[in-house]
Amino acid sequence: MQKAAVIMAGGGGTRFWPVSRMASPKQLTKLTGDDVMINETIKHYDGVIPRENTFIVTNEKQAILTDKVIFDEVDRSHILVEPVQRNTAPCIIYAAMTLKKMYGDALMAVLPADHHIGNIKEYERILNLALDTAEKTDRIVTIGIKPTFPSTGYGYIKVSDGLSDEVKALDRFVEKPAYEIAKTYVEEGCYLWNSGMFIWKVSVILEYFKKLLPDMYAQMEAIFDDLRTDKEADAIARVYPVLEKISVDYGIMEKAEGVYCIPADFGWNDVGSWDALENVFPKDEGNNVTVGKAELLDCTNSVFFDSCGDKLITAIGADNIVVVETKDAILVCDKSRVQDVKKMVDHLKEVGREDLL
Amino acid sequence: MQKAAVIMAGGGGTRFWPVSRMASPKQLTKLTGDDVMINETIKHYDGVIPRENTFIVTNEKQAILTDKVIFDEVDRSHILVEPVQRNTAPCIIYAAMTLKKMYGDALMAVLPADHHIGNIKEYERILNLALDTAEKTDRIVTIGIKPTFPSTGYGYIKVSDGLSDEVKALDRFVEKPAYEIAKTYVEEGCYLWNSGMFIWKVSVILEYFKKLLPDMYAQMEAIFDDLRTDKEADAIARVYPVLEKISVDYGIMEKAEGVYCIPADFGWNDVGSWDALENVFPKDEGNNVTVGKAELLDCTNSVFFDSCGDKLITAIGADNIVVVETKDAILVCDKSRVQDVKKMVDHLKEVGREDLL
Numbered sequence: 001m002q003k004a005a006v007i008m009a010g011g012g013g014t015r016f017w018p019v020s021r022m023a024s025p026k027q028l029t030k031l032t033g034d035d036v037m038i039n040e041t042i043k044h045y046d047g048v049i050p051r052e053n054t055f056i057v058t059n060e061k062q063a064i065l066t067d068k069v070i071f072d073e074v075d076r077s078h079i080l081v082e083p084v085q086r087n088t089a090p091c092i093i094y095a096a097m098t099l100k101k102m103y104g105d106a107l108m109a110v111l112p113a114d115h116h117i118g119n120i121k122e123y124e125r126i127l128n129l130a131l132d133t134a135e136k137t138d139r140i141v142t143i144g145i146k147p148t149f150p151s152t153g154y155g156y157i158k159v160s161d162g163l164s165d166e167v168k169a170l171d172r173f174v175e176k177p178a179y180e181i182a183k184t185y186v187e188e189g190c191y192l193w194n195s196g197m198f199i200w201k202v203s204v205i206l207e208y209f210k211k212l213l214p215d216m217y218a219q220m221e222a223i224f225d226d227l228r229t230d231k232e233a234d235a236i237a238r239v240y241p242v243l244e245k246i247s248v249d250y251g252i253m254e255k256a257e258g259v260y261c262i263p264a265d266f267g268w269n270d271v272g273s274w275d276a277l278e279n280v281f282p283k284d285e286g287n288n289v290t291v292g293k294a295e296l297l298d299c300t301n302s303v304f305f306d307s308c309g310d311k312l313i314t315a316i317g318a319d320n321i322v323v324v325e326t327k328d329a330i331l332v333c334d335k336s337r338v339q340d341v342k343k344m345v346d347h348l349k350e351v352g353r354e355d356l357l
Numbered sequence: 358m359q360k361a362a363v364i365m366a367g368g369g370g371t372r373f374w375p376v377s378r379m380a381s382p383k384q385l386t387k388l389t390g391d392d393v394m395i396n397e398t399i400k401h402y403d404g405v406i407p408r409e410n411t412f413i414v415t416n417e418k419q420a421i422l423t424d425k426v427i428f429d430e431v432d433r434s435h436i437l438v439e440p441v442q443r444n445t446a447p448c449i450i451y452a453a454m455t456l457k458k459m460y461g462d463a464l465m466a467v468l469p470a471d472h473h474i475g476n477i478k479e480y481e482r483i484l485n486l487a488l489d490t491a492e493k494t495d496r497i498v499t500i501g502i503k504p505t506f507p508s509t510g511y512g513y514i515k516v517s518d519g520l521s522d523e524v525k526a527l528d529r530f531v532e533k534p535a536y537e538i539a540k541t542y543v544e545e546g547c548y549l550w551n552s553g554m555f556i557w558k559v560s561v562i563l564e565y566f567k568k569l570l571p572d573m574y575a576q577m578e579a580i581f582d583d584l585r586t587d588k589e590a591d592a593i594a595r596v597y598p599v600l601e602k603i604s605v606d607y608g609i610m611e612k613a614e615g616v617y618c619i620p621a622d623f624g625w626n627d628v629g630s631w632d633a634l635e636n637v638f639p640k641d642e643g644n645n646v647t648v649g650k651a652e653l654l655d656c657t658n659s660v661f662f663d664s665c666g667d668k669l670i671t672a673i674g675a676d677n678i679v680v681v682e683t684k685d686a687i688l689v690c691d692k693s694r695v696q697d698v699k700k701m702v703d704h705l706k707e708v709g710r711e712d713l714l
Contacts, residue, residue, distance in 0.1 A: 018671070295708065297701055298694070311668070311682070312713060314375070314701055317691030321678070325668070325687060332689055334674030337655070344654055344671055351652060356669060 001201075002106040003131055004053040005045055006095040009038055009062065009113035010085060014345040014357075015273045015338075018329035019307050022357050027113035028065050030307070032271055032280045036069050037114040044117045047124040048131070049109065054078060055098065056113075057091045077228075083237045089251040090243040093209050093220050094236070099202045101227045107131050108205065110198040110248075116280050118267020126264045130199040133167050133260055140208070140252075140259045141199040142170060144192025145268045150182035153272060155194040159261045170259040173249065192263050195270075198253070205252070213251050216243050273338040274322045277303050294323075301335065329356050358558075359463040360488055361410040362402055363452040366395055366419065366470035367442060371702040371714075372630045372695075375686035376664050379714050384470035385422050387664070389628055389637045393426050394471040401474045404481040405488070406466065411435060412455065413470075414448045434585075440594045446608040447600040450566050450577050451593070456559045458584045464488050465562065467555040467605075473637050475624020483621045487556040490524050490617055497565070497609075497616045498556040499527060501549025502625045507539035510629060512551040516618045527616040530606065549620050552627075555610070565609050573600050573608075630695040631679045634660050651680075658692065686713050 009027045020026045026037060033040040042054055051073035057080045058066055067076055080094055092110060099106045109127065117123045130141045144157045155176055162169035173194065177185060185191035209217040219239050226235035244251075253259065269279050281289045288299050292306030294313040303322045306313050313325055320335040333341065348356050366384050377383045383394060390397040399411055408430035414437045415423055424433055437451055449467060456463045466484065474480045487498045501514045512533055519526035530551065534542060542548035566574040576596050583592035601608075610616065626636050638646045645656050649663030651670040660679045663670050670682055677692040690698065705713050 295701070295704060295710070297697065297704060310685070312686045312710065313689070314686060314705070315689040316697050316701055317694035318678075318689050319691070321675075321689065323687070323689050328667070329669045329671060330680070330682060330687060332670070332672040332675050332678065332680050334676070337674035340654065340673050344652070344673055347652060347654060348671070353652070353669065 001135060002053065002099075002103045003049045004055055004099050004103075004106050004108050005042070005049045006055045006057065006092070006099075006108055006110045007038060007041060007113045008088060008091055008110065009056050009058045009066065010082060010091070011114070014342040017341050017345050018324060018326045018331055018356065019305065023061075024065060025062065026271070028062065028069060031114075032116045032269075032277065037271075038066065039069065039071055041111060041113050041115070042071055042074070044120060044123055045109070045111070045127060047120075048127045055080060055095055057082060057095055059085065081233075081236075083240050086240060086243045087245045088248040089209075089213060089216065089246045090220075090240065092205065092248045092252075093213075093216060096202050096205050096209070097220050097224055098227055100206065101224065103202070105201060105203045107135055108200055108202050110196075112196045112270070114271060115195070116267070116269040116271050116276075118269070118280070120266075122264070122266040126262055126266060127199075129166060130197075130262055133163065133262070134199045134201055134204070137163065137260070138201060138204050140204065140256050141167075142253070142259060142261045143195045143197040143199070143264050144168075144170075144261045145195050146263050146265045147182075147186050147191065147193050150179060150186050151193065152176055152179050152182050154270070156182075156185055156191045157194050157261050159190055159192060159263065162260055166262060168261050168263060170261040173254055192261065193268075195264070195268060198248070208252050208256055212255050213244065213246070216246075216251075219243060274303055274305070274324065274333065274341065275335050275338045277305065292325075303335070358492060359410065359456075359460045360406045361412055361456050361460075361463050361465050362399070362406045363412045363414065363449070363456075363465055363467045364395060364398060364470045365445060365448055365467065366413050366415045366423065367439060367448070368471070371699040374698050374702050375681060375683045375688055375713065376662065380418075381422060382419065383628075385419065385426055388471075389473045389626075389634065394628075395423065396426065396428055398468060398470050398472070399428055399431070401477060401480055402466070402468070402484060404477075405484045412437060412452055414439060414452055416442065438590075438593075440597050443597060443600045444602045445605040446566075446570060446573060446603045447577075447597065449562065449605045449609075450570075450573060453559050453562050453566070454577050454581055455584055457563065458581065460559070462558060462560045464492055465557055465559050467553075469553045469627070471628060472552070473624075473626040473628050473633075475626070475637070477623075479621070479623040483619055483623060484556075486523060487554075487619055490520065490619070491556045491558055491561070494520070494617070495558060495561050497561065497613050498524075499610075499616060499618045500552045500554040500556070500621050501525075501527075501618045502552050503620050503622045504539075504543050504548065504550050507536060507543050508550065509533055509536050509539050511627070513539075513542055513548045514551050514618050516547055516549060516620065519617055523619060525618050525620060527618040530611055549618065550625075552621070552625060555605070562609070565613055569612050570601065570603070570608050573603075576600060631660055631662070631681065631690065631698065632692050632695045634662065649682075660692070 054074045055078045063081045134141045156174040158171040159168035223235035286300045288302045290304045294304035297316045299318040301320045305324045322333040324331040411431045412435045420438045491498045513531040515528040516525035580592035643657045645659045647661045651661040654673045656675040659675045662681045679690040681688040
């Protein structure tokens with residue numbers, strides 16, 4: 001059965017300003033690897049899914065940028081353009097129907113565009129296991145990350161005994177917990193971080209849509225004949241604005257039965273804010289991470305990110321500081337305040353510096 | 358009697374890196390005013406000494422740079438070039454002999470090239486008083502700054518009753534004190550900061566040289582006829598390397614008798630390191646100083662200095678941080694570490710980044 005990767009890449013993302021911009025959001029910027037994050041995502045599954053079978057769901061503006069940077073092997077007709085954003089369920093059914101039209105049925109791996117994977121070999125092994133399980137069992141398969149600390153920033157998945165030692169049964173999804181609760185999650189061992197990676201057969205997920213989101217299914221089925229034809233854009237433009245705005249998590253995953261979850265440990269990081277670079281890059285003796293070039297004296301626990309190279313970053317005695325340089329902006333941020341980078345973006349909007357956004 | 362300002366401007370200065378450079382030291386950079394510091398120094402005495410009567414003693418390399426930036430009114434033949442650095446006494450006698458050659462006698466104010474004056478009106482008043490006192494009494498006159506805090510970074514002058522309420526007798530020079538001693542100095546009221554500003558008649562200071570540094574006086578007197586002729590450069594090149602390396606403070610001031618000192622309070626700051634900008638520029642509600650442009654969120658007690666303008670400095674939650682941007686470098690420095698900027702300069706030398714020095 002054909003294997004396809006569907007990358008959801010419509011997000012805006014201001015948390016990595018000044019590197020990420022409205023015009024070039026996180027997945028289209030180079031943050032943790034040698035290439036832009038979406039290409040790193042494709043590289044991750046090179047050993048499992050052919051690059052040619054990559055599908056990307058994105059918006060009109062980003063489709064143009066994606067076209068410019070993405071690997072040549074990715075067929076440009078696989079860039080599915082959403083005319084308006086309707087959350088993730090429409091995005092998934094659009095991709096699933098496209099795969100049905102092209103392949104009849106297929107194994108479909110839904111993957112976030114902008115996560116970091118440290119251990120590619122293990123990731124390949126887990127992804128193969130997930131695809132294999134989805135193919136053999138006709139179940140929805142998710143990948144859960146074994147938590148390494150009591151994160152209050154991630155959603156959790158509770159699992160229990162399932163198909164095998166490695167393939168657990170998904171009991172329920174759990175919202176981002178308070179710190180004390182997160183601590184018990186880590187201790188109990190049956191809670192995993194929700195990685196946002198879902199693997200299923202196209203035929204299986206479409207059955208779920210038919211059952212759980214019947215209106216959306218009917219609306220999309222009505223234009224099925226137009227997909228992969230020159231009528232597709234018009235049909236999508238017509239139907240998309242009336243699709244229900246609902247996430248696949250809420251609309252399908254939380255209601256689906258018999259979902260499997262594979263606990264995994266492959267150096268996953270969702271790279272959610274500047275401090276995440278600490279967990280992705282090696283640190284120096286002062287516990288600093290430097291990406292690009294910087295000269296440091298007595299600095300500790302800090303992050304230096306130079307995406308530009310025309311001005312040397314130097315620092316003396318900096319502690320818990322994030323310093324970022326791009327071609328037109330410098331950010332100096334206390335590490336405890338990285339979640340507020342978006343506030344700076346808002347502030348720059350207010351003071352009329354849209355040129356920097 | 359002619360009044361002349363002699364500006365000693367040979368210093369290197371790495372404390373304001375990356376703004377000050379080997380090629381453009383502090384006095385030739387724009388730090389606290391609208392113009393480079395040496396021109397600000399000239400502007401300070403505009404109401405007292407004509408710009409035309411400005412004399413600058415500097416080295417060969419900086420003479421070229423000074424020529425480029427200094428006010429047009431300053432006669433370029435007034436830039437006295439030292440072929441080698443022999444500390445401040447040779448510098449002073451060279452200027453004094455030059456003035457003797459040109460004017461017979463003159464009132465000479467020796468002024469540092471790179472200090473900030475907040476209250477120009479009061480500075481003019483004090484400078485006039487000093488010149489007047491020097492003219493009428495044939496004494497050496499110094500200006501002492503009323504201390505505003507127990508500085509351990511300045512030398513002090515102890516004064517007692519002298520000519521008048523405003524013109525005190527200089528008892529002795531005091532080395533940089535320990536903090537506890539500095540505190541008593543501030544309380545006692547008879548200790549002043551040594552501003553490095555000296556005012557005297559040319560004839561008076563030359564008498565002191567003749568008496569206290571007789572060799573140096575004889576060596577310079579031997580080439581007196583060559584000064585202000587086309588033989589001057591050769592004569593200076595011959596005699597300068599054999600002049601004693603000694604400061605005017607140690608060689609003359611500490612031994613001179615009957616020196617007057619005028620206590621002053623005109624918003625003086627020697628602008629010794631990046632944190633000094635806090636005492637020169639107005640602060641925002643977060644106690645930050647911004648020179649140039651920066652956008653700040655929740656920053657406190659920090660200094661932002663953009664000498665360049667091509668990249669916007671932004672900061673979130675920065676506390677006690679100095680951020681400096683120039684065309685080729687960015688410095689992020691904990692404010693308690695501004696004295697170590699020269700260590701960064703040394704470090705950059707070590708790692709082969711002389712291009713940034």
